[in-house]
Amino acid sequence: MLAACSERDRPLDSPVRLEGSIFGSFYQVTLVDSLTQGEANALEEGILAELEAVDASMSIYRDDSELSAFNQAPTGEWQPLSDELVEVLAIGRSVAKASDGAFDMTIGGLVNLWSFGAEARPREIPSDAELAERLAQIGTDALELDEQRREARRMREVTVDLGGVAKGHATDRVAAFLDREGIEHYLVNLGGDLLASGYRDGDEEPWRIGIEAPLEDRQEARHVLPLHAISVATSGDYRNYFEENGRRYSHTLDPRTGRPITHRLASVSVFHASNAWADAWATALMVLGEEAGMALARERQLSALMIIREDDGWTTRVTPAFVEQFGAARVEELELEAAPGGRPRQQEQQDQE
Numbered sequence: 001m002l003a004a005c006s007e008r009d010r011p012l013d014s015p016v017r018l019e020g021s022i023f024g025s026f027y028q029v030t031l032v033d034s035l036t037q038g039e040a041n042a043l044e045e046g047i048l049a050e051l052e053a054v055d056a057s058m059s060i061y062r063d064d065s066e067l068s069a070f071n072q073a074p075t076g077e078w079q080p081l082s083d084e085l086v087e088v089l090a091i092g093r094s095v096a097k098a099s100d101g102a103f104d105m106t107i108g109g110l111v112n113l114w115s116f117g118a119e120a121r122p123r124e125i126p127s128d129a130e131l132a133e134r135l136a137q138i139g140t141d142a143l144e145l146d147e148q149r150r151e152a153r154r155m156r157e158v159t160v161d162l163g164g165v166a167k168g169h170a171t172d173r174v175a176a177f178l179d180r181e182g183i184e185h186y187l188v189n190l191g192g193d194l195l196a197s198g199y200r201d202g203d204e205e206p207w208r209i210g211i212e213a214p215l216e217d218r219q220e221a222r223h224v225l226p227l228h229a230i231s232v233a234t235s236g237d238y239r240n241y242f243e244e245n246g247r248r249y250s251h252t253l254d255p256r257t258g259r260p261i262t263h264r265l266a267s268v269s270v271f272h273a274s275n276a277w278a279d280a281w282a283t284a285l286m287v288l289g290e291e292a293g294m295a296l297a298r299e300r301q302l303s304a305l306m307i308i309r310e311d312d313g314w315t316t317r318v319t320p321a322f323v324e325q326f327g328a329a330r331v332e333e334l335e336l337e338a339a340p341g342g343r344p345r346q347q348e349q350q351d352q353e
Contacts (some may be wrong), residue, residue: 008038015200018044022051023059023167025191029174032185032200043181050177051190054170057085058162060108070152071108071159078151086150088162088169088276089143095165095280096140099296103284104255106138108159114253114260131258138255168233168279171195175231175275187227195231195275212236214266214307214314222307223316223334225326233278235286236267236307254287263289264309271303271325294319294339305336 012035019028029047031040057066066085073079081089092105113126113134126134142156154160171190175197178186185198187207196207206228210221214236237250250260268285272278281302285293290308294317297304303321307314317337331338 008036008041010037011035012037012040016040018047020048022048023055023170023191024061025167026189027051027174027191028189029178030187030189030200031178031183032198033183043178043183046177046181047174050173051170054084054166054173057082058088058166058169060159060161060163067160067162071154073154075154075157078146078149078153080151083150084169084173086145086147086152088165089145089152089160090147091169091274091276091280092162092165093140093143093145095277095284098300099284099288101140101256102254102287103164103280104138104140105160105162105164106140106142106154106158107253107255108161110134110138110253110255110258111161111163112159113258126258135258164235164283165276165280167191167193168231168274168276171231171233171275171279193231193233193275193279194227196227197229199228211269211305211307212267214309222314223305223336225330230271230273230325231275231278232269232271233275233282234267234269235279235282237261237265237286252283252286256287261287261289265290265293265306266309266314267307268293269305270297271305271322290317297321298339 014032014034016031016035017028018040019026031043055062059065060067062068066082070079070081089105092103095103096105113130137156138158142158143152143154143160145152167190171188171193172195174188174190175195185200188195194209199205200207206226208224209227209232211223211225211234213222235252237252252261253259254261265286268282270278270282270285272281285297285304288296290306294306297319301321302319303325304319305322306317308317315337317339318331319339323331323338
């Protein structure tokens with residue numbers, strides 16, 4: 001007993017890293033606060049509990065999840081949902097509306113048609129008739145949500161897939177847990193979705209994160225940015241894809257066409273106070289492409305960074321909100337191309353986000 005107590009009370013060297021696997025990906029939480037072994041163990045248990053709760057609620061790969069039960073419920077009938085699931089559905093609905101359907105949570109059947117659900121290539125490319133049939137089913141009008149009553153219903157036989165927002169929500173959940181536990185300085189990395197709080201050391205140095213170059217054979221930071229009291233989510237097509245008959249097929253599907261995206265945009269990083277919002281916006285902008293995506297990001301005053309393929313390499317463009325957040329000097333130092341400003345967002349949009 002004395003040995004066990006002594007081990008729990010043993011102070012740990014900073015930083016402390018807690019890491020493992022979840023959602024078919026990884027998590028890594030870096031903590032700078034002074035901790036004992038017992039405190040670190042308790043924090044890890046709490047982090048895993050938060051991640052498990054999200055998986056039990058929002059996974060489409062678990063038959064016993066809350067989302068799977070919702071997808072199997074009779075169409076047209078209102079179903080009571082947890083506050084967390086309602087919150088995520090509300091975020092998805094808002095981004096779907098703002099992006100004119102470039103983000104669509106009812107896309108699950110289309111993902112299954114392309115066999116991307118398990119990160120695998122399809123046995124064969126879906127026919128035009130098959131795509132037309134699935135496209136006729138999906139759409140933002142196929143899902144109705146009543147936030148006040150905490151209920152939702154499917155109006156058609158669609159499969160709701162939260163792959164574009166649930167990981168961001170889980171990142172927020174882990175950060176909120178750490179805040180409740182009084183942890184001030186941390187970096188949450190959930191499969192590449194990042195949320196930073198405080199500083200990385202006692203000298204008030206901000207966390208530094210690397211935005212990857214769109215390389216298929218290795219990981220390499222193209223841009224290194226400071227991160228303080230903000231989160232970032234990145235959507236890209238440079239790793240998850242397959243090739244057939246000399247043609248490249250991205251795992252990112254455009255819900256409006258039913259097909260993989262084909263534009264030059266390689267990745268989008270969105271910086272936002274909420275990682276769930278950043279996650280959803282990054283997905284929507286990635287679907288829209290470099291021109292329409294940048295136009296919407298400017299209109300909504302999103303802090304975003306886009307890496308675009310060129311014949312001889314890449315170009316990195318950032319929004320006016322990004323320049324305002326990180327400073328013109330850093331944008332110039334990193335040789336980023338700043339997009340011109342867009343029209344101001346309406347006050348009700350600011351209040352919503």
